Amino acid sequence: MQFDLIDTAEAQIHALGGRMTSQRRMILRALIECADHPTAEDIYQKVKEKNPALNLSTVYRTLRWLEEHGLVNSRRFDDEPRLERFDPVVQKGEDHFHFRCRMCNQIIEFDTPLVNTIKAEFVDCFSGYVESANLILYGLCSECLNNSKE
Amino acid sequence: MQFDLIDTAEAQIHALGGRMTSQRRMILRALIECADHPTAEDIYQKVKEKNPALNLSTVYRTLRWLEEHGLVNSRRFDDEPRLERFDPVVQKGEDHFHFRCRMCNQIIEFDTPLVNTIKAEFVDCFSGYVESANLILYGLCSECLNNSKE
DNA sequence: TTGGTTATTGCAAATGATTTGCAATAAGAA
DNA sequence: TTCTTATTGCAAATCATTTGCAATAACCAA
Numbered sequence: 001m002q003f004d005l006i007d008t009a010e011a012q013i014h015a016l017g018g019r020m021t022s023q024r025r026m027i028l029r030a031l032i033e034c035a036d037h038p039t040a041e042d043i044y045q046k047v048k049e050k051n052p053a054l055n056l057s058t059v060y061r062t063l064r065w066l067e068e069h070g071l072v073n074s075r076r077f078d079d080e081p082r083l084e085r086f087d088p089v090v091q092k093g094e095d096h097f098h099f100r101c102r103m104c105n106q107i108i109e110f111d112t113p114l115v116n117t118i119k120a121e122f123v124d125c126f127s128g129y130v131e132s133a134n135l136i137l138y139g140l141c142s143e144c145l146n147n148s149k150e
Numbered sequence: 151m152q153f154d155l156i157d158t159a160e161a162q163i164h165a166l167g168g169r170m171t172s173q174r175r176m177i178l179r180a181l182i183e184c185a186d187h188p189t190a191e192d193i194y195q196k197v198k199e200k201n202p203a204l205n206l207s208t209v210y211r212t213l214r215w216l217e218e219h220g221l222v223n224s225r226r227f228d229d230e231p232r233l234e235r236f237d238p239v240v241q242k243g244e245d246h247f248h249f250r251c252r253m254c255n256q257i258i259e260f261d262t263p264l265v266n267t268i269k270a271e272f273v274d275c276f277s278g279y280v281e282s283a284n285l286i287l288y289g290l291c292s293e294c295l296n297n298s299k300e
Numbered sequence: 301t302t303g304g305t306t307a308t309t310g311c312a313a314a315t316g317a318t319t320t321g322c323a324a325t326a327a328g329a330a
Numbered sequence: 331t332t333c334t335t336a337t338t339g340c341a342a343a344t345c346a347t348t349t350g351c352a353a354t355a356a357c358c359a360a
Contacts, residue, residue, distance in 0.1 A: 135283065
């Protein structure tokens with residue numbers, strides 16, 4: 001099943017004039033298998049277990065290329081602003097937003113139509129044109145909230 | 151009028167166990183005079199014109215201290231993720247959100263109650279507790295949109 | 301007003317995620 | 331298979347931000 005995604009990605013990469021390499025395949029697979037918005041370093045470590053020859057800068061370059069070509073998204077969170085986290089576009093829907101638990105650092109994805117309402121509201125007030133929105137909520141997830149109640 | 155704000159800040163700093171120094175005064179004044187979310191470097195340059203002895207790390211330490219003590223807010227924008235921008239809390243309301251024009255890089259502040267609705271929505275779905283929200287819209291401001299229509 | 305305590309400063313060096321130059325390698329078209 | 335050139339590995343560079351340390355200056359108490 002992941003293999004379908006990899007095949008799809010390969011087709012997309014070719015369509016974009018890129019080449020599918022063993023490194024790219026491994027990086028994509030790791031990215032897709034990682035449930036939770038891995039960093040470049042996370043992916044590097046994961047792939048390295050099986051293939052120690054991989055270089056970290058290859059991971060960075062690959063992720064950047066995939067991002068520039070729309071196959072991957074990236075985010076940063078306010079509690080680790082220098083760290084980029086990645087997200088395959090393939091398997092996820094379009095716009096989704098994020099909640100980050102400040103205790104366990106878990107990231108929860110959610111969706112809401114209200115952001116579109118806010119975009120429209122903004123255009124009503126200021127004119128202009130809104131291309132994208134980045135919304136992140138910070139707080140405690142339900143488990144951490146319960147744990148902290150003891 | 152800015153002087154009132156500086157006096158207020160001085161009182162707050164003392165209340166927090168800090169000391170008001172000439173550097174802090176200058177940094178605060180520059181921050182308040184800068185309309186538009188300056189970076190540490192912006193503030194450094196501005197203060198340096200009058201007082202060349204100031205050191206950049208003092209600017210960073212001061213801004214960080216002020217932020218940790220709630221007198222200053224900071225943000226990063228997706229188009230310059232490594233650069234921290236600062237915002238005096240004193241003169242601005244509580245929660246406000248931001249729009250950033252991807253052409254002229256202008257930052258527009260706005261407010262909307264809908265973010266609270268989204269917070270509530272999130273809690274309904276996932277339980278947990280939402281402490282804060284960071285919403286940034288990206289696009290073209292009205293001027294840049296008009297300019298690009300020619 | 302004067303000390304004495306200690307928060308704050310300036311300076312230089314460290315950090316750390318990410319990027320880049322370059323020569324070597326390998327993917328894919330012919 | 332061969333040729334072109336996109337991609338890799340490696341090491342070094344970036345660059346905003348932080349940190350250690352000795353010197354300085356705010357502020358509290360006498």
